Amino acid sequence: MSFILEAVQVSKEIDGRQILQNISLGCSSDTRLLIRGKNGSGKSTLLKILAGITEPSSGKVKGSAQKIGYVPEHFPESLRFAVKEYLLLTSSFQGASRASIENELAKYIKLFGLEPFLHTSLKACSKGTRQKVGIIQALLTKPDLLLLDEPLTGLDAESQQVFIQLLKEEQIPIVFTSHEDTLVTNLAKEILQIETGEITLQTRNIVPEKRIRVECRMREELKGLPVSQLHYDGNIAVFTVAGNLSDQVLRELLQKNCSILEVRELK
Amino acid sequence: MVWGFFRYQFSSYVRSLTFIPPLTLFIGWIILFYTYSGVPIMSSYAVTCISLYLVMTWVAMSVFSLEGESEKNLLFVQLPSKRDYLWGKWVVCLLIASILGIIAIVYPLLINSFRETPQLVHISQAIYGHLFFAVFGIIVGSFFSNIKMESKKFAWLSAMLVIAISIAQEGIIEKAAIFKWILLPFPPVSQILLHFTDEALFIGKGFWMDAAWVVCYSFFYFLIITRMFYRRG
Numbered sequence: 001m002s003f004i005l006e007a008v009q010v011s012k013e014i015d016g017r018q019i020l021q022n023i024s025l026g027c028s029s030d031t032r033l034l035i036r037g038k039n040g041s042g043k044s045t046l047l048k049i050l051a052g053i054t055e056p057s058s059g060k061v062k063g064s065a066q067k068i069g070y071v072p073e074h075f076p077e078s079l080r081f082a083v084k085e086y087l088l089l090t091s092s093f094q095g096a097s098r099a100s101i102e103n104e105l106a107k108y109i110k111l112f113g114l115e116p117f118l119h120t121s122l123k124a125c126s127k128g129t130r131q132k133v134g135i136i137q138a139l140l141t142k143p144d145l146l147l148l149d150e151p152l153t154g155l156d157a158e159s160q161q162v163f164i165q166l167l168k169e170e171q172i173p174i175v176f177t178s179h180e181d182t183l184v185t186n187l188a189k190e191i192l193q194i195e196t197g198e199i200t201l202q203t204r205n206i207v208p209e210k211r212i213r214v215e216c217r218m219r220e221e222l223k224g225l226p227v228s229q230l231h232y233d234g235n236i237a238v239f240t241v242a243g244n245l246s247d248q249v250l251r252e253l254l255q256k257n258c259s260i261l262e263v264r265e266l267k
Numbered sequence: 268m269v270w271g272f273f274r275y276q277f278s279s280y281v282r283s284l285t286f287i288p289p290l291t292l293f294i295g296w297i298i299l300f301y302t303y304s305g306v307p308i309m310s311s312y313a314v315t316c317i318s319l320y321l322v323m324t325w326v327a328m329s330v331f332s333l334e335g336e337s338e339k340n341l342l343f344v345q346l347p348s349k350r351d352y353l354w355g356k357w358v359v360c361l362l363i364a365s366i367l368g369i370i371a372i373v374y375p376l377l378i379n380s381f382r383e384t385p386q387l388v389h390i391s392q393a394i395y396g397h398l399f400f401a402v403f404g405i406i407v408g409s410f411f412s413n414i415k416m417e418s419k420k421f422a423w424l425s426a427m428l429v430i431a432i433s434i435a436q437e438g439i440i441e442k443a444a445i446f447k448w449i450l451l452p453f454p455p456v457s458q459i460l461l462h463f464t465d466e467a468l469f470i471g472k473g474f475w476m477d478a479a480w481v482v483c484y485s486f487f488y489f490l491i492i493t494r495m496f497y498r499r500g
Contacts, residue, residue: 052343076338095269
């Protein structure tokens with residue numbers, strides 16, 4: 001099997017202390033791997049090794065991933081840039097055109113509600129806003145693999161939901177650490193217990209969900225329907241619905257003369 | 268080199284305001300130094316070369332300590348390669364060195380400070396000298412910024428010690444010839460200054476041999492620093 005990124009027998013020793021010992025893992029195009037372990041067990045170090053930030057003391061990391069998106073646990077506090085300026089600059093490092101960056105950026109800015117902070121210095125932003133910037137800078141590179149170190153830290157409940165939904169929709173392979181149950185239950189397919197190096201499958205009752213885009217004349221028409229993560233863009237509403245309820249919701253919407261624009265199954 | 272990263276680095280350096288002390292000191296010193304007119308050409312340029320060496324070490328150390336650990340980690344992932352990070356820093360240093368070098372060379376010409384009219388050979392020699400003294404400063408600054416030291420304070424002290432020894436190199440070797448080999452790893456400052464003479468300026472075989480050594484030395488140290496940088500990462 002070919003992996004987009006593979007760690008083989010990776011160990012790391014820092015200042016004479018063994019942090020990681022013989023960790024092996026492979027990331028394919030549908031990976032959603034949670035790295036679990038106690039504080040100081042080397043979760044962040046493993047992510048940094050996978051990201052190529054630091055080298056393993058032994059073992060190797062190989063793979064075909066060209067672009068890796070990395071969201072650190074603590075986004076730097078002392079950056080000397082405004083939000084938009086920083087995102088435009090860092091996303092230009094990979095050689096993308098300004099127009100395509102601006103397009104993508106506008107989408108994420110709207111999604112995370114960052115419009116009021118576009119020209120605010122990052123030093124003056126709250127922890128949550130900085131974390132959103134950290135997430136957007138990783139997504140803007142259109143990564144082959146996302147490495148997330150406690151990505152929900154500092155995010156409000158709404159932004160957490162938006163982010164989780166986005167990860168489900170974009171279907172980018174993810175390796176992440178998290179102490180938040182929301183992310184674990186919603187995203188993780190496999191769990192790597194870092195102390196033992198064992199990877200287990202995440203067992204949960206997977207309820208397939210569908211993402212539906214409809215055009216409605218009135219917002220009231222969606223009231224009372226069993227939908228979640230509802231967003232409006234003018235007359236267009238986008239929402240998620242449990243797979244077993246989707247037919248019923250679609251029927252009701254058609255009866256209310258709404259136009260169904262898109263129905264997409266979420267993995 | 269990633270152009271976007273150059274802009275990132277340059278903006279970050281300018282906004283950090285750490286450029287103010289070294290640049291003010293250098294420009295102030297140049298103005299003060301050329302207060303008197305009728306000064307010898309090459310001796311004056313030799314003094315400004317040494318000043319540039321000191322100031323560029325200072326600038327390089329500031330440029331290399333601009334980011335905290337977390338920002339640096341992000342940049343390593345955002346950039347196509349870690350090499351771009353290192354080159355981005357060096358290009359910023361070279362840009363600042365060029366500005367300072369131009370000021371040091373052109374200012375005395377503008378205010379007519381020299382007792383003779385400088386010839387093309389003087390100007391060429393001055394450009395060569397200022398360029399490589401700036402390169403030595405960048406080498407010393409980036410070397411001690413990338414070396415693992417207990418404290419930042421020791422990095423600064425070590426850099427200053429290297430500068431002092433390299434400037435005094437010729438005198439030390441005159442006292443004890445054995446130091447000729449021991450001091451080989453230090454920047455070959457005297458191989459440049461030796462040719463900054465106000466007597467008949469002659470560019471012969473000796474000059475080209477010394478220039479070749481200076482170029483090889485600089486190239487070799489840039490390679491060493493690159494390796495150190497990767498190993499440290």
